[in-house]
Amino acid sequence: MADPTSSRAPAGATGVLVLASGELVWGRGFGAEGHKVGEVCFNTAMTGYQEIMTDPSYAGQIINFTFPHIGNVGTNPEDIEALNPHALGAIVRQDVTDPSNFRSTQHFDSWMKANGRIGLSGIDTRALTRKIRLSGAPNGVIAHSASGKFDIPALFAEAKAWPGLEGMDLAKDVTTLQSYGWDDGLWTLGQGYAAHSANPEGPKVVAVDYGIKRNILRNLIDAGARVTVVPATASFDDIMAHNPDGLFLSNGPGDPAATGEYSVPVIQKWLETKKPLFGICLGHQMLGLAVGATTIKMFQGHRGANHPVKRLSDGAVEITSMNHGFAVDAETLPGNARPTHVSLFDGSNCGFELTDRPAFSVQYHPEASPGPQDSHYLFEKFVGMLSS
Incomplete structure (x- = not known):
């Protein structure tokens, strides 16, 4: 990792990651040219990079893929x-090769450009992952210039000035603008x-999107x-106008406390109806906030497709997909919120249910x-609650 006061790129370098700490990581750029500022995180999944890149929960983030053969x-x-x-953006170990899958219709490099x-x-990427594990997810700028010329001091200043994800409500940026019906099933x-x-x-x-x-x-x-599907900012009356049997709270990006400023009052009104509710990821955090718990920024977050979670009801271990940088503080859950799942990586809360509400x-x-x-049964559990 190099000194940010020098803007000279090593021979053949057409891309750089400029960290707010002042370190430079040089490489070969692909996809679009330009630069983006955000939080640098790592994902340990071996497959599914296209799903990961299009997951709205990754808004504001630059992904360091630990698996070497991305694309x-x-x-x-x-x-x-x-x-x-x-x-x-995407940070990868190996250069992106020509695709070798019968389902492919476009090169990953072309897709990134488009x-x-x-x-x-x-x-x-292993060294960068170790840095994140030791120092936490840093802010940084990812940049690509085919000429190999970069204004490093300006990129460094932008990385330092970016405030980070704490306090950011990004759900408003990625949510749908209007309600719509969905009726497509599985692949x-x-x-x-x-x-x-x-x-x-x-x-x-x-x-709720x-x-x-x-x-x-x-x-x-x-x-x-x-x-x-309704927008993140939908009011309680907007939701009830659809005469729902149940409410689902989706995943999403940003700081849950910021999104909760407008979402929590809506969820609290829904809980008063005693109709079923199911939340995933940010939706889990929204429910936690609605019942009086607090959320915290994690040191490095959980992102990957191989995270073991213990189901407390019977001790079974589910291997799960995760993507979150904030978590519900289990110690702040009220007495009517019973923990149901816990991470076997760090013991953080991975699920709870209310004892006095079907939520x-x-x-x-x-x-x-x-x-x-492993966890598809949760959808059947929720829909089953609606019919009972």
């Missing part, structure tokens, strides 16, 4: 979790996604629900995409 299966129009990518996302290859090989497969007689679910992943909606449909939530992503499917 080797190309991209396709099916493996997306939102219409556009939300992660700012979507205005910056890539950096040739990086010692199968050779058939794609099950179009128009919602149960016309199924219970009605309103899903803080940055929702499409596979969450598909799992709700597969479990038998009818789904309407529960989990910190991890049972819909996967990418990741294991």
